[in-house]
Amino acid sequence: MNDTSYILRVACDDQPGIVATVTSALATRGANIAESNQFWDRHTNKFFLRVAIITPADIDKESVALSLNPAVDRFNLKLKIDEVARRPRIIIMVSKFDHAMLHLLYQIKVGWLDAEVAAIVSNHEDARKVADQEGIPFYHWPVNKENKAEQEAKLADLIKETKSELVVLARYMQVLTNEFSSQFYGMIINIHHSFLPSFKGAKPYHQAYERGVKLIGATAHYVTPDLDEGPIIEQETERVNHAMSADDFVAAGRDIESRVLARAVKYHLEGRVMLNDHRTVVFTL
Template sequence: MSSSSYILRIACDDQRGIVAAVTSAMSARGANIAESNQFWDRQTNKFFLRMACLFPEQTSKDAVELALKPAVDRFDLKLKVEDQTRRPRIVIMVSKFDHAMLHLLYQIKVGWLDAEVAAIVSNHEDARKVAEQEGIPFHYWPVNKDNKAEQEDRLAALVQETGAELIILARYMQVLTNELSNRFYGMIINIHHSFLPSFKGAKPYHQAHERGVKLIGATAHYVTPDLDEGPIIEQETERVSHSMSAEDFVATGRDIESRVLARAVKFHLEGRVMLNDNRTVVFIP
C-alpha cells in the first residue's frame, strides 16, 4: 500500500491550543507525526510550527489542508503543506568562482541534497563545461547596465518555465534589482563571502585582513532589495592569524562558503526555514 509524507509549516499569533488542534487533526487522518518543532517569539508574540507527518495510505495535499481547515479558521493560521516526496527544482546562478556551485552539485549527486538542478545561469562562460558534463541546461546571459532588466525578465521566465522553487546565487557577482528581489522574496538564497553584518560589499576578505580580524566566515541569507541585509539562514566562522595573507583568507573562505551555502539550501528545501520579519526561524534537525 502506498503512503504519503507531508511537511506542515504554520505561523500565527501565539494562542493556547494550536499544537493540540493540529496534532488532533492529523491523528484523525491517521497520520504518524515523525518530527515536530515549534518556537514562540516572545518579542513579537509570533508562533512557528514545523511538523513532518507520515500517512499510512495515499493522502492528497488537499485532504491534509481540508483536515486542518477548522484549526486554520479558529487560530487564523498561515499554513503551508508540502509533499516531502516531491523533488524540488532549483536554478543555480554563478559567475567565475565555481566552488560553491561544484559543492552543491556534489551534494546532490551523493544524495545529501535532494533537488534537481533545472538550469545553471551565468554571466560568464566558465561554468558551461561543468553544466554540459552534468547534463544540466546552461544559460550564458552577460549582464550590463543596459540589459540587466531584460536578463532578469529572462530569469523570471526561466523560473516559471522550469517550475523552479529556489534560485541560488552561488557566488553570482551581480546585484539583483529591487523588482526581482521583491518578486522572489524568500526564494533567492545568496552566499556572502563574509560574516554579516560585518564587511559588506566587494572584497570582504581583504577588508577583514586589513582590520586584522582573528575570525572570518560566510553568511547564507535570503536576498532583499537592501544589499547584504536579507534574513540570515546559516553562518560559519574559522580562525585565522596575522601570518596569513589576504589570499589565504580568500582560500579559507572558499571552503566555508561552500559548506554554509549547502546547509542553507538543505534547510530551505526541507522546509526548516521560516521567515520572521527580517530574521529567520531555522529548525535544525
Template sequence: MIETAPPPRAAASPATAPGGPEEHTCILNLSCDDKPGIVAAVTTELAALGANISESNQFWDPLTNRFFMRIAFRVPARLSIEDVDRALRPAVDRYEMRIALTDQARKPRIIIMVSKFDHAMQHLLYQIRVGWLDAEVVAIVSNHETCRADAEREGVPYRHWPVTKETKLDQEARLLDLAQESGADLVILARYMQVLSDGLSKRLYGKVINIHHSFLPSFKGAKPYHQAFERGVKLIGATAHYVTPDLDEGPIIEQETQRVTHAMSAEDFVAAGRDVESRVLAQAVKAHLERRVMLNGHKTVVFQK
C-alpha cells in the same frame, strides 16, 4: 502546496510499513499569534485523518508573540494534499494561521546562478550527486561561459546571459520566465557577482539564497576578505541569507567562521574562505529544501533535525 495524512490502523504490515510504497511524507509549516490550544488543534485534526507524526518542532518568539511550528507526518498515498488542507482548515481559520503544506515525494527544483568563482556551485552539485541534497537542478545560469563544461558534464542546461546596465532588466525577466516555466522552488546565488534589482528581489522574496563571503553584518559589499585583512581580524566567515532589496541585509539562514592569523595574506583569507562558503551555502540550501526555515520579520527560525 498542500498535504495529506493516514487513517487509523493496527500493526503495520510489510506493505504499509513506514516509508513503504503506500505512504508518503508531508510537511506542515505554520505561524500565527501565540494562543493556547494551537498544537492540540492541529494534531487533533491530523489524528482524525490517521496521520503518523514523525517529527515536530516549535518555537515561540516572545518579542512578537508569534508561534512557529514544523510537523513532518506520514500519510497513505490514497489521500491527496488537498484532503489534508481541507481537514486542517477549521484550525487554520480559527487561529488565523499562515501555513505551507508540502509533499516530500516531489523533488524540489533549483536554479544555480554563478559567475567565475565556481567552488560553491561545485559543492552543491557534488552534494546532490551523492544524495545529501535532494534536489533537481533545472538550470545553471551565468554571466560568463566559465562553467559551461561543468554543467554539460552534469547534464544540466546552461544559460549564458551576460549582464550590462542596458541588459540587466531583460536578463532578470528571462530569469523569472525560467523560474516559472521550470517550476523552480529556489534560486541560489552561488557566488553570482551581480546585484539583483529591487523589483526582482521583492518578486522572489524568500525564494533566493545568497552566499556572502563574510560573517555579516561585518564587511558588506565588495571584497569583504580584503576589508577583513585590512582590519586585522582573527576570524573570517561566510553567511547564507535570503536576498532582499537591501544589499547583504536579508534574513540570515546559516553562518560559520574560520580562524586566520596576522601571517596570512589577503589571498590566504580568500582561499581559507572558499571551504566555509561552500559548506554554509549547502547547509542553508538543505535547510530550506527540507522546509526547516521560516521567516520571522528580518530574522529566521531554523528548526534543526
C-alpha cells in the same frame, strides 16, 4: 512503502491550543508525527510550527489540508503543506568562482541534497563545461546597466517555465534589482563571503585582512532589495592569524562558503526555514 510523508509549516499569532488542535486534526487522518518543532517569539508574539507526518497512502495533500481548515479559521494560520517525495527544482547562478556551485552539485549527486538543478545561469561562460558534463541546461546571460532589466525578465520567465522553487546565488557577482528581489522574496538564497553584518559589499576578505580580524566567515541569507541585509539562514566562522595573507583568507573562505551555502539550501528545501520579519526561524535536526 504504502505511506506518504508531508511537511507542514504553520505560522500565526501565538494563542493557546494551536499544537493540540493541529495534531488532533492530523490524527483524524491517521497521520503519525515523525518530527515536530515549534518556537514562540516572545518579542513579536509569533508562533512557528513545523511538523513532519506520515499518512496512509490514500490520504493526499488536499485531504490533509481539509482536515486542518477548522484550525486555519480558528487561529488564522498561515499553512503550507509539501509532499516529501517531490524533488524540488532549483536554479544555480554563478559567475567565475565555481567552488560553491561544484559543492552543491556534488551534494546533490551523493543524495545529501534532494533537488534537481533545472538550470545553471551565468554572466560568464566559465561554468558551461561543468553544466554540459552534468547534463544541465546552461544559460549565458551577460549583464550590464543597459540590459539588466531584460536579463532579469528572462530569469523570471525561466523560473516559471522550469517551475523552480529556489534560486541559489553561488557566488553570482551581480546585484539583483530591487524589483526582482522583491518579486521573488524568500525564493533566492545568496552566499556572502563574510560573517555579516561585518564587511558588506565587494572584497570582504581583503577588508577583513586590512582590519586584522582573527575570525573570518560566510553568511547564507535570503536576498532583499537591501544589499547583504536579507534574513540570515546559516553562518560559520574559522580562525585566522597575522601570518596569513589576504589570499590565505580567500582560500580558507572558499571552504566555509561551500559548506554554509549547502546547509542553507538543505534547510530551505526541507522546509526548515521560516521567515520572521527580518530574521529567520531555522528548525535544524
